[in-house]
Amino acid sequence: MKILVTGANGQLGSEIKVLSDAYPNDSFIFVDKDLMPLDNLEEVRKVLDFEKPQVIISAGAYTAVDLAESEVELVDTINHLSVAVMAEWTLRNQAKLIHISTDYVFDGNQEEPLTEEQPTDPVNFYGLSKLRGEIAITQSGADAVVIRTAWVYSSFGANFVKTMIRLMCERDEINVISDQVGSPTYARDLAQVILDIIHSQKWENGIYHYSNEGKISWYDFAVEIKRLKKLDCNINAIPTVQYPTPAKRPKFSLLDKTKIKKQFEVVVPDWKSSLIEMLNKEKTTT
Template identity: 70%
Template sequence: MKILVTGAFGQLGSEIRELSVNYPHDTFVFVDREEMPLDNVEIVAEVLNDIRPDIIISGGAYTAVDKAESESELVDIINHRAVGVMADWTAKNNKKLIHISTDYVFQGDCRIPLKEDEPTDPINVYGLTKQRGEQAIIESGADAIIIRTAWVYSTYGANFVKTMIRLMTEKEEISVIDDQVGSPTYARDLAKTILDIIHSSKWQKGIYHFSNEGRISWFDFAVAIREIKGLDCKITAIPTTAYPTPAARPKFSLLDKSKIKDTFGAVVPDWKDSLEEMLTKV
């Protein structure tokens, strides 16, 4: 089986690359912006025709949420139009696609874990382009699985966990938002789930949710990082209004994982167990 992974050096792509050694009978092709620039849809089509993968793992995306507010056209090309090209190619060639989406497609004003059929209503440009990417996949008729995730972190790349460690090492006191609720996603857990789905006999197209188990705020997340790392830094809880950003953030991002567990038997670890596992590597 030939598996094409976009976003090769991102958090998810890097974790998949590390795990790919466990699948010696598969051929993994990892591409990043140099090999397959997602801002050039013509080249995206050319690369797909050249590689001809059996499965595409679409992990590459424009993820600079605040910057996206001022680069809406570029973000739309990468998160929407390029995804549409991959979906159309998948449908035309009778292949499979796994696309990574986000909790940002939701308004974020709910108070119960979000199911896959919850109406989408993005509150920023990034979320809107990711929603359009989902729609392009559905309209293509491709044999595709869309996995929405949230609060992704890893030993690779830039993320909240690594930023907190740096700030708590440099400063005596920091402030962290406590009124945005969700659950983090260790990219390695998501990578394992994706590879398990690909290699199982239970493939079923549709939209699924995946993040680690539990319900916390960003403040809770920061406190746990401090405790596990044994750092000495005061953390003050603040509301979202005290930390304005160009792009609005959902207040509630907790995802219901029942469907992915019931359909594929996915194992979803507790957020703190995964955080501890990740921090042993940092």
């Protein structure tokens, strides 16, 4: 099977690259913004026409949430229009598409785990651009699986876990938001789920939710990172209003994973066990 992965150097793309060694019968093409710039729609078409993948893993995106508020045209091109191009190509060439979306398509005003049928209502432009990408896929009629995920972290790239470790090493005291609730996603776990779905005999297009199991706040996440790393730093729990940002964030991002577990027989690890696994991998690579 020929599999093209966008966002090759991102957290998810990097994890897929590591896991790809376990699939010797597949041919992986990893493309970054230099090899397939998602802000150049004609170039996206050219690369797909040249490579002719059987499966596209759309892991690349514009993810700078705050900056997105001031770069709306670029964000829409990358997160919406390029996705529409990939979906159209997928349909025309009888291929398959797995696209990664986000909890930010929701407004975050719920109190129960978010199902795939929950009404969408993004509170920032990043979320809106990702929702437009989802809609483009659905309207295209492509054979596609859309996976909404949340709070992604990894051994690769910049993320909350690495930032917390750095800040806790540099400072005696930090403030972390305690009223935004969800569950983190270890990118290695998500990468494995994607590869399992591709090779599953139960492929069923549609929208699915995936994050690790558990319900925590960013503050809870930081406290566990501190405990596992045995760091000496005081962590203050603060409300969102005390940490203003250009882009508003949904306060509730807990995703219901029932559908993906049932359809693809996915086993979802607990967030604490995945955090331990990631930190142990950090030890072996540093």
